[in-house]
Amino acid sequence: AVLASNGHDCTLWSRRTEQAEEIAEKHTNEQYLPGAVLPDTLKADHNLARAVSGASIIVMAVPTKGIRKVCRDLNSVLEGPVLFAHVSKGIEPDTHKRISEVMEEELDREICQGIVVLSGPSHAEEVIRNQPTTVTVAAKNTEHARRVQDLFMNQSFRVYTNDDVVGVEIGGALKNIIALAAGVTDGLGYGDNAKAALITRGLAEITRLGVAMGANPLTFSGLSGLGDLIVTCTSVHSRNWRAGNMLGKGKSLDEVLDSMGMVVEGVRTTKAAHQLSKECGVPMPITEALYAVLFEGQKPIDRVELLMGRMKKNETEDLAGWS
Numbered sequence: 001a002v003l004a005s006n007g008h009d010c011t012l013w014s015r016r017t018e019q020a021e022e023i024a025e026k027h028t029n030e031q032y033l034p035g036a037v038l039p040d041t042l043k044a045d046h047n048l049a050r051a052v053s054g055a056s057i058i059v060m061a062v063p064t065k066g067i068r069k070v071c072r073d074l075n076s077v078l079e080g081p082v083l084f085a086h087v088s089k090g091i092e093p094d095t096h097k098r099i100s101e102v103m104e105e106e107l108d109r110e111i112c113q114g115i116v117v118l119s120g121p122s123h124a125e126e127v128i129r130n131q132p133t134t135v136t137v138a139a140k141n142t143e144h145a146r147r148v149q150d151l152f153m154n155q156s157f158r159v160y161t162n163d164d165v166v167g168v169e170i171g172g173a174l175k176n177i178i179a180l181a182a183g184v185t186d187g188l189g190y191g192d193n194a195k196a197a198l199i200t201r202g203l204a205e206i207t208r209l210g211v212a213m214g215a216n217p218l219t220f221s222g223l224s225g226l227g228d229l230i231v232t233c234t235s236v237h238s239r240n241w242r243a244g245n246m247l248g249k250g251k252s253l254d255e256v257l258d259s260m261g262m263v264v265e266g267v268r269t270t271k272a273a274h275q276l277s278k279e280c281g282v283p284m285p286i287t288e289a290l291y292a293v294l295f296e297g298q299k300p301i302d303r304v305e306l307l308m309g310r311m312k313k314n315e316t317e318d319l320a321g322w323s
């Protein structure tokens with residue numbers, strides 16, 4: 001919608017025929033964005049080959065678990081090289097790959113000019129209403145990031161560039177873990193102090209892992225780090241927060257996921273980050289606590305007690321050695 005309202009010739013692909021038809025004919029998407037009106041000029045198609053025909057840029061916005069398959073499907077329908085941007089927030093469990101790494105692995109070299117990540121505090125429910133939104137784009141090639149910045153920028157959607165692809169992708173993925181945890185503490189009936197603690201100490205552990213993976217620590221105080229962490233931990237729009245909230249109120253993970261009907265990226269990402277923290281030897285106590293709740297059947301209240309009862313620490317000790 002942002003691209004179409006900026007005057008670009010833009011086609012949305014949906015794997016579901018009825019969803020593509022609703023968007024193309026009625027300019028609505030009632031299941032995902034109830035009440036929203038999409039630009040008249042925005043086209044939609046369920047046929048992937050038709051949707052990407054003649055495209056110079058493709059924006060990937062499918063949930064993380066669908067990225068590999070969609071890339072493979074694109075290999076067989078794209079003819080010339082295009083620039084890719086992605087907005088997906090996750091890390092693949094087991095391979096521990098970031099989204100751009102998965103895309104690099106799957107997309108044929110001849111069709112992929114480059115990959116740009118677009119990330120930041122940007123709930124679709126507000127973007128579609130032209131409410132002020134700021135995001136970050138990062139790419140290995142600065143010109144590619146600037147191109148995507150130019151395509152998306154408008155009076156209500158402000159785009160910054162950043163050189164740190166690793167940091168931007170890691171911040172966007174790991175904030176979902178902390179948002180789930182913030183939902184859990186709200187569900188348990190805790191207040192703002194607990195949420196502020198989670199945001200602050202969550203950022204510390206996101207930064208620790210990110211730096212171990214090669215990110216610039218400064219990126220985590222930017223839009224794709226702290227910015228997205230704040231929005232996801234505090235917004236009623238956040239699916240990750242809502243899912244955590246239900247867990248905190250006593251629902252099981254299966255019950256929660258069944259009732260959501262939309263992707264909750266933080267669940268798979270918790271698994272990936274838990275594996276990564278062990279592998280890299282990076283302590284991630286909040287992630288570990290959430291992992292135990294999601295995958296080991298532990299009670300949220302017991303994990304809160306364990307978190308609060310850990311041994312004494314200095315708040316800034318992790319910062320030593322960062323340059």
Ligand SMILES: NC(=O)c1ccc[n+]([C@@H]2O[C@H](COP(=O)([O-])OP(=O)(O)OC[C@H]3O[C@@H](n4cnc5c(N)ncnc54)[C@H](O)[C@@H]3O)[C@@H](O)[C@H]2O)c1
Pocket residue numbers: 014015016019032061062063064065066067069070087088089090122123124125261262263265
């Ligand atoms: N919703 C937001 O405000 C928002 C903002 C920024 C980034 N993101 C990220 O964008 C990605 C997609 O999120 P979303 O909110 O659109 O999710 P969603 O669950 O609301 O919708 C995903 C869409 O993708 C389709 N889909 C699901 N699995 C698919 C697959 N395997 N192949 C092809 N299509 C598939 C669904 O049918 C649906 O149309 C996520 O990684 C999310 O973190 C979302």
Ligand SMILES: O=P(O)(O)OC[C@H](O)CO
Pocket residue numbers: 089120121122123176179228231232237238239240241263264265
């Ligand atoms: O609704 P969530 O929790 O998946 O968050 C969506 C976006 O990542 C917010 O920037």
